[in-house]
Every structure is written in structure tokens, then in C-alpha cells.
Amino acid sequence: MNYFVVDRGDDISLRLTEQFHQLAKGYGMVLDGTKPDIVLSIGGDGTMLHAFHRFRHLLEHTAFVGIHTGRLGFYADWTPDELEELAQLMYHQTTESRMQIVEYPLVEITFTTAEGMESYLALNEFTLRGIAETMVAQLNINDEMFEMFRGDGICISTPSGSTAYNKALNGALIHPSLEALQIAEIASINNRVFRTLGSPMILPKHHSCDIYPQTKKKVLLSVDHLYLQRDDVLSIRCKVSPDQKVKFARFRPFPFWSRVQKAFIGMDYK
Numbered sequence: 001m002n003y004f005v006v007d008r009g010d011d012i013s014l015r016l017t018e019q020f021h022q023l024a025k026g027y028g029m030v031l032d033g034t035k036p037d038i039v040l041s042i043g044g045d046g047t048m049l050h051a052f053h054r055f056r057h058l059l060e061h062t063a064f065v066g067i068h069t070g071r072l073g074f075y076a077d078w079t080p081d082e083l084e085e086l087a088q089l090m091y092h093q094t095t096e097s098r099m100q101i102v103e104y105p106l107v108e109i110t111f112t113t114a115e116g117m118e119s120y121l122a123l124n125e126f127t128l129r130g131i132a133e134t135m136v137a138q139l140n141i142n143d144e145m146f147e148m149f150r151g152d153g154i155c156i157s158t159p160s161g162s163t164a165y166n167k168a169l170n171g172a173l174i175h176p177s178l179e180a181l182q183i184a185e186i187a188s189i190n191n192r193v194f195r196t197l198g199s200p201m202i203l204p205k206h207h208s209c210d211i212y213p214q215t216k217k218k219v220l221l222s223v224d225h226l227y228l229q230r231d232d233v234l235s236i237r238c239k240v241s242p243d244q245k246v247k248f249a250r251f252r253p254f255p256f257w258s259r260v261q262k263a264f265i266g267m268d269y270k
């Protein structure tokens with residue numbers, strides 16, 4: 001079994017990475033940055049976002065697993081003191097071919113510029129925001145005009161990203177077994193002149209959403225932790241990726257709703 005580690009780079013994460021390499025060596029696992037079977041993210045959810053984007057060309061092959069060195073993360077659910085147990089389970093479950101994989105949907109984002117098209121894949125979300133001015137953008141759903149948005153911006157999230165930025169925008173939490181994307185407004189302007197829906201919307205896999213920025217000035221575009229300031233984007237198409245998903249290796253059960261409970265409620269009712 002080949003593996004690779006992406007860590008946050010702080011002292012704790014670096015120490016854990018070193019420890020993991022030692023454990024892995026003992027089990028005969030091979031360190032491989034070219035085509036790893038498993039990528040271990042050591043740090044927080046942000047580290048998992050980095051790991052995902054670094055290996056996004058290998059989504060068919062590679063599965064991810066996360067260790068958190070701070071608070072419990074959504075993608076990082078193993079603790080540093082469980083490192084040995086994780087290495088043991090990784091070794092046994094992969095050699096005995098009984099590793100459990102869960103697959104979560106992703107959002108595909110395509111920018112159209114005068115030069116052509118650019119594609120991105122989001123694990124959490126895509127956002128479009130104005131810079132130092134109200135963002136005005138036409139929103140089409142399934143190729144029909146839906147509304148003219150005015151406000152701070154628009155967030156389009158995946159189901160697993162619904163617990164991230166989308167949650168802060170009062171979007172719903174979506175179980176990642178549902179192939180859907182969610183559109184949430186960021187501080188829309190609503191009065192007698194300007195009107196937006198004002199509620200988050202959830203679109204199924206075969207629907208699409210196109211955004212047409214109406215300004216000639218730069219807008220801020222983000223895909224997970226990556227930020228771009230651009231003035232050349234004519235339109236943005238968002239849809240659930242038809243053929244790509246992210247794989248997470250589950251060496252023990254930790255259901256999505258338990259994660260939600262632990263991260264946001266945190267009280268033990270047993």
C-alpha cells in the first residue's frame with residue numbers, strides 16, 4: 001500500500017508526520033507522492049482542502065483520511081493519540097481488501113472568459129464576491145434567468161461543504177450521500193427595487209446554475225481555500241460534477257450526523 005502525508009507544517013503536525021512514517025515503515029507501507037493509494041492529511045480541515053487540491057488529478061485512485069491536531073475537523077476525524085491504531089487499521093484493512101470507502105459529490109465550476117474556459121473542482125464551495133462595491137450578477141438556473149442578484153456575493157457549496165461557509169450563511173446541512181449543490185446568498189439587497197429569492201436553494205445533480213457578473217471591475221472568486229481576483233470572467237457555470245467524487249477511507253464508522261453533533265452541539269447526552 002502506497003501512502004503520502006500532507007501536513008499543516010506546524011510543530012505538532014510535523015512531529016506526527018514523522019511518527020507516522022516510522023509506523024508505516026514498520027508495516028511495509030511505501031511513501032509515494034506520485035500515485036498514493038491513501039493520502040493522510042495531518043492538521044485541520046484546511047489541510048484536507050490542500051491535500052484534495054494537490055491530488056485532484058488522482059481522485060479515481062486516491063482515498064483521503066484526516067488527523068486533526070486541533071479541534072475535531074469535518075474531514076479530519078482522527079486524533080493524534082490514535083495514530084498507531086490508524087496505521088494498524090490501514091495496514092490490516094488494505095492488505096485484507098476490506099477498506100471502507102465513502103464517496104462524496106463535488107461541485108464543478110467552469111469560468112468562461114474571452115480566451116476560453118477554465119475548470120475547477122470544489123470540495124467545500126465556490127464563492128463569487130464583490131470587491132469594494134456591491135456585487136451585481138445575473139443568476140440563471142437551467143439556462144433560464146432566475147434573478148438579478150445584488151449584495152455581497154453568492155456561495156455554491158457541496159454537501160460536505162454545507163457545514164462550512166454555507167452554514168454561516170444559514171444554508172441547510174446536506175447529507176453527502178445526496179448528489180446536490182446548494183446556492184446561498186451572502187448579504188443580498190432586498191427592498192422595493194431589488195429582489196432576490198432570499199432563501200438557500202438546493203439543486204439536484206442534473207441541474208446547473210450560471211452566474212454572469214455585471215461589473216467590469218475585479219470580483220473575488222474562491223474555490224475552497226483558493227482565492228482569485230479577476231475582471232475577465234464573463235460567466236461561471238456550477239453543477240454537481242457528473243463523473244468525479246472524492247473518496248474518504250473510513251477505517252471505523254463515524255456517521256456524518258455524529259460529526260455534525262460533535263462539531264456543533266458537542267454535548268454528550270449518553
Ligand code: NAD
Nearest residue numbers: 044045046047073074124125160161163164165168224225
Ligand atoms: P480557515 O482555516 O479560516 O477555516 C475556516 C473554518 O472552516 C475552520 O474552522 C475549518 O475547520 C472549517 N471548515 C472547513 N471545511 C469545513 C467543512 N467542510 N465543514 C465544517 N467546517 C469546515 O480557512 P481555510 O483552512 O483556508 O479553509 C477554507 C474554508 O473556510 C472554506 O472552504 C470555507 O468553507 C471556510 N470559510 C468559512 C467562512 C465562514 O464560516 N464565515 C468564511 C470563509 C471561509
